[in-house]
Every structure is written in C-alpha cells, then in structure tokens.
Amino acid sequence: MKLYELAMTPSARRVNIFLKELGLDEQEIGLKRESLNLRAGDNLSDQFKAISVNGRIPVLALDDGQTLCESVAICRYFDEITAPAHSLFGDTPLEKAQVEMWQRICELQGLFVAFQAFRNITKVYEDRERCVEAWGQECSGIVNLAT
Numbered sequence: 001m002k003l004y005e006l007a008m009t010p011s012a013r014r015v016n017i018f019l020k021e022l023g024l025d026e027q028e029i030g031l032k033r034e035s036l037n038l039r040a041g042d043n044l045s046d047q048f049k050a051i052s053v054n055g056r057i058p059v060l061a062l063d064d065g066q067t068l069c070e071s072v073a074i075c076r077y078f079d080e081i082t083a084p085a086h087s088l089f090g091d092t093p094l095e096k097a098q099v100e101m102w103q104r105i106c107e108l109q110g111l112f113v114a115f116q117a118f119r120n121i122t123k124v125y126e127d128r129e130r131c132v133e134a135w136g137q138e139c140s141g142i143v144n145l146a147t
C-alpha cells in the first residue's frame with residue numbers, strides 16, 4: 001500500500017504521529033510513501049483526483065486499488081489492521097466515545113478554524129480558491145481565544 005502525503009502538512013503529520021504511536025514496522029506491512037508538491041498543484045491533476053475523493057492529502061492507496069482519504073479514516077484503518085487487541089481509538093464504550101468527543105472538539109473548534117486562518121491569510125492556495133483575508137483574521141482571533 002502507498003501513502004500519498006506531504007510530511008510537513010498537519011493532516012499528514014496526524015497520520016504519521018499515529019503510525020509512530022502504533023509502533024508498527026512500515027516495511028513489515030509493506031507501506032510505501034509518495035510525497036506531493038501541493039503548491040505546484042500535484043493534487044489537482046486528474047490522475048490524483050482519480051484516487052482522492054476530496055482531492056487532498058493524505059490518501060492511502062491499498063494494494064487492491066481501493067483508496068482512503070481523510071487522516072482519521074486512514075488512522076482507523078491502520079489501527080484496525082495492527083492493534084485489534086488494544087485500539088488507540090479506545091477499547092471500552094466510554095473510551096471510544098471520549099476519543100470521538102475530543103476528535104470532534106479539536107477538529108471543529110480548533111483545526112478547521114486554524115486551517116481557515118492559515119489559508120485565507122497566507123493565500124497559499126489562491127490559485128484554487130477565493131481567499132478572504134478578513135475571514136482569515138476572524139478565524140485567527142477565534143483560535144487565539146480558544147488557546
């Protein structure tokens with residue numbers, strides 16, 4: 001299987017931190033990696049869009065041709081195939097619900113707002129989306145309030 005990523009990005013880092021926490025041997029499970037240049041638009045090609053339903057990284061391509069987008073979905077897959085006896089997503093009903101709770105709080109109230117701030121202020125992807133600096137500043141303020 002192959003992980004399409006760009007190591008410095010938050011979503012790829014999320015998967016990579018999870019893999020380290022799992023402590024799995026990447027060679028043993030046959031994991032290969034391919035790094036994309038997002039600024040150059042590698043993820044905008046028809047070839048990439050054919051494997052990525054959201055057109056973004058990370059994407060995990062399985063050996064049978066099926067693909068998974070979304071960092072948490074990819075983490076869940078690795079968790080299921082390597083740690084069925086002790087899941088990092090929780091073992092008991094309460095633990096599972098707590099992990100889900102923190103994921104949603106961190107994403108909806110932290111990560112997504114920070115993404116909006118970063119994308120709209122830096123205009124890093126203005127070749128593919130309209131950037132509204134005032135919205136970025138507003139989001140930046142919300143993230144600061146949350147910390």
Ligand SMILES: N[C@@H](CCC(=O)N[C@@H](CS)C(=O)NCC(=O)O)C(=O)O
Pocket residue numbers: 009010011012038043055056057058069070071072125128
């Ligand atoms: N919710 C997604 C976010 C994926 C995402 O936004 N990836 C960014 C890098 S962190 C990306 O591919 N950006 C390229 C673009 O927007 O064109 C996940 O967790 O995987």
